[in-house]
Amino acid sequence: MRISCDAALCAGGSHKKVRGRGAASAGKPGEYLNDLLGFATVHLGWQPESFWRSTPSEFWAAFLVFQKKVQAINASS
Structure with a gap:
């Protein structure tokens, strides 16, 4: 069983990609925070x-742990 998370959040493990996604997709700054x-x-x-x-x-530390968990689950399937 594969677990997936939002590609922009999980790709590359970088919050910069999320930040770029939020800024590009949201017309309003608050939409980025709503995504997070x-x-x-x-x-x-x-x-x-x-x-x-x-x-x-704290948020990004929890995010990285989640990302490693998803990668480990996907690697074992």
């Missing part, structure tokens, strides 16, 4: 309050 909030709540299981209280370093 959605990722945190759906894929990381965070409550919205946890997302808003986290630092960028």
Whole structure:
């Protein structure tokens, strides 16, 4: 069974790709944060309050752990 996550989020493991995606696809700066909030709540299981209280370093650390988990699952299938 393959697990997938948003290609822009998981490709290359770089938040710069996400940042570029958000800036390019969103006409409004808040849409980028909404994308990250959605990722945190759906894929990381965070409550919205946890997302808003986290630092960028905490978010990206959790993101990298999630990405490694998805890669490990996909490698074993």
